Amino acid sequence: MTEDIIIFTGSFGSGKTEIAINQSLAMLQKKERVILVDLDIVNPYFRTRDKREKLAEIGVEVIAPEGEFALADLPLISPEIKGSIQDTNRVLFIDVGGDEIGAKALASFYTVLKDTGYQLNMVINPYRPFTRNSEQIEVMLKDIESFSRLKINGLISNPNLEKQTDLNVIRKGHEIIRESAARLNLPIKYLTIEKSIYQKIGQQEFNEKIVLIQRFMELPWEEPETERNINKNGREPKD
Amino acid sequence: MVDRLLMRGNEAIGEAAIHAGCRYYFGYPITPQSELIAYMAKRLLKIEGATFVQSESELAAINMVYGAAAAGGRVMTSSSSPGISLKQEGISYITCAELPCVIVNIMRGGPGLGSIQPAQGDYFQATKGGGHGDYHLIVLAPSTVQELADLTIKAFDLSDKYRNPAMILGDGLLGQMMEPVEFKEYDINSIPSKESWALGSSHGREARTIVPFNLDAGEMEKINNRLKQKYIDMQKEAECEVVNMDNPDIIVVAYGIVARIVKTAIQKAKKDGINIGLLRPITLYPFPSAVIRENVHKAKKILVTEMSMGQMVEDVELAACGKAEISFYGRTGGVVISPVEILEEVKKLLK
Structure with a gap:
């Protein structure tokens, strides 16, 4: 199975965009060419394309609707996406829109992806309204698979209540993902914890791999950490 | 669950x-x-x-x-x-x-x-x-x-x-x-x-x-x-949140999301030795005129800030009955005001 096409799907607001940005930046340490595709046809705000310039400066190529359509609330799919899938000289991350509706956009690449292979991950935050237990998660997973025509081959556990996240919140939420993994017979690829929260709760043992992430989509009243975060994680800007 | x-x-x-x-x-x-x-x-x-x-x-x-x-x-x-x-x-x-x-x-x-x-x-x-x-x-x-x-x-x-x-x-x-x-x-x-x-x-x-x-x-x-x-x-039924009103240098009046941005500005201002008070109307109708009127005399300057060209500011002026000097700062079109902008505006008014 290909390791260089990594797709993030999941319910609306499950954390796909943040994880996709974090994983693309981490990949820069290993691979020369990293492409991040913003395939979000659902969200009008908080999209990868909002961070495009900064990401490009660090070395992540972002593919998203451009120019006069970048800010439109239209379900646009960039023509470069298909080319980026067929290109082999790169690692490709695809950030898909939420729910089965968002996953529908993936179906347009079904014919290419079935030949190239892919890693299709479902990001789950059990504190989100429609993925609160393993029954609901199964319904969401089946819907995403049927709309995208692709098979999900791993779960990413992202249990959080943003600033109210503590160890108990992570443990209780992660347990639901474990139940789902057993029910669906799928691996948990990793558990994501926000770096600042991990520092607060101290080192913890989980059976699964832990991936620390940093938030990039800040709110206007929060300290603008984005630039610092990207510079810290990314490669030195090329001159 | x-x-x-x-x-x-x-x-x-x-x-x-x-x-x-x-x-x-x-x-x-x-x-x-x-x-x-x-x-x-x-x-x-x-x-x-x-x-x-x-x-x-x-x-x-x-x-x-x-x-x-x-x-x-x-x-x-x-x-x-x-x-x-x-x-x-x-x-x-x-x-x-x-x-x-x-x-x-x-x-x-x-x-x-x-x-x-x-x-x-x-x-x-x-x-x-x-x-x-x-x-x-x-x-x-x-x-x-x-x-x-x-x-x-x-x-x-x-x-x-x-x-x-x-x-x-x-x-x-x-x-x-x-x-x-x-x-x-x-x-x-x-x-x-x-x-x-x-x-x-x-x-x-x-x-x-x-x-x-x-x-x-x-x-x-x-x-x-x-x-x-x-x-x-x-x-x-009128309701208003009153924040940091202990001897403020300036009072900011804002509602909704802008009030949250003002709260960050309050923290930033403290580092510069400026005390910003905040009045946040929770009900816009009925407008909490009484709370505004009771508080406006507590600072020499009042700043109303909105993501508009100045609308609530008219109700603040009516409530203040000419007892305070009221200024306005706004952004429009979808531009969200930043805490830094509010702080700069405050500093300008306090000069």
Whole structure:
């Protein structure tokens, strides 16, 4: 199975965009060419394309609707996406829109992806309204698979209540993902914890791999950490 | 199953409405509030006896609300700025017919089709009537996702209490952002009975009509007088958050999302030795004039800041009765004010 096409799907607001940005930046340490595709046809705000310039400066190529359509609330799919899938000289991350509706956009690449292979991950935050237990998660997973025509081959556990996240919140939420993994017979690829929260709760043992992430989509009243975060994680800007 | 939820503002409004016993929703999608209509579709279709309609237009939706309210249902509609303009005729009719309902406006940049980014340009429209004739809506302005949920529930209660439409006035950012939410116990049996006036089967009683007119001028004036009395009675519902009012150098007045940005500015200002007080109206109608009047003398300078060209500032000026020097700072079109901008404006005024 290909390791260089990594797709993030999941319910609306499950954390796909943040994880996709974090994983693309981490990949820069290993691979020369990293492409991040913003395939979000659902969200009008908080999209990868909002961070495009900064990401490009660090070395992540972002593919998203451009120019006069970048800010439109239209379900646009960039023509470069298909080319980026067929290109082999790169690692490709695809950030898909939420729910089965968002996953529908993936179906347009079904014919290419079935030949190239892919890693299709479902990001789950059990504190989100429609993925609160393993029954609901199964319904969401089946819907995403049927709309995208692709098979999900791993779960990413992202249990959080943003600033109210503590160890108990992570443990209780992660347990639901474990139940789902057993029910669906799928691996948990990793558990994501926000770096600042991990520092607060101290080192913890989980059976699964832990991936620390940093938030990039800040709110206007929060300290603008984005630039610092990207510079810290990314490669030195090329001159 | 977990008890607290991480919700988008738009979703929290939907869940709060259902929590408060709302079983009828009629709406038409528009960015940035479409997640609310999508949420209501997902949830209401699974509740027995509930009705969800994605109508053919905003006009149809508000008139469906009118019908459901006349039949005694707890009913809601939602939209964003241009869509709310389309609903105004219906809102005026519902107010004249003295029916309760909740209308949500997740504001975006205007005027016209405007932009899809957050704004606060509909303050006048929300608080001064909006449609034709003499009337007001009850207008509540949340500033967090939790408050969006709490005030949605309150909007239903106030709307029933006064038999007058209530509006949740939020903005695109509040609708789209995610925060943890908890839903407190709410007893649906506490909802006041509507049997004495609602339409329905007239079997065993006199037939009733609910109409938004009276062709006799004197009788129509009586309706206006009755509405006026309600608006007087409502004044006691005014609410305002008062923050950091211990000897402030300057007082900032802001509502909704802007008040949160001001709170960050307050923290930043402390590092520079500046003490900023904040008055945050939670009800925009009735406007908390008394709280504003009691507090404005506490600083020499007052700054009203909004994501508009200056609308609430007029109500602050009226409340202050000329007792304070009032300045205004605003951004529009969907541009969100930053804490740094507010702090710079404060420093300019204090020079």
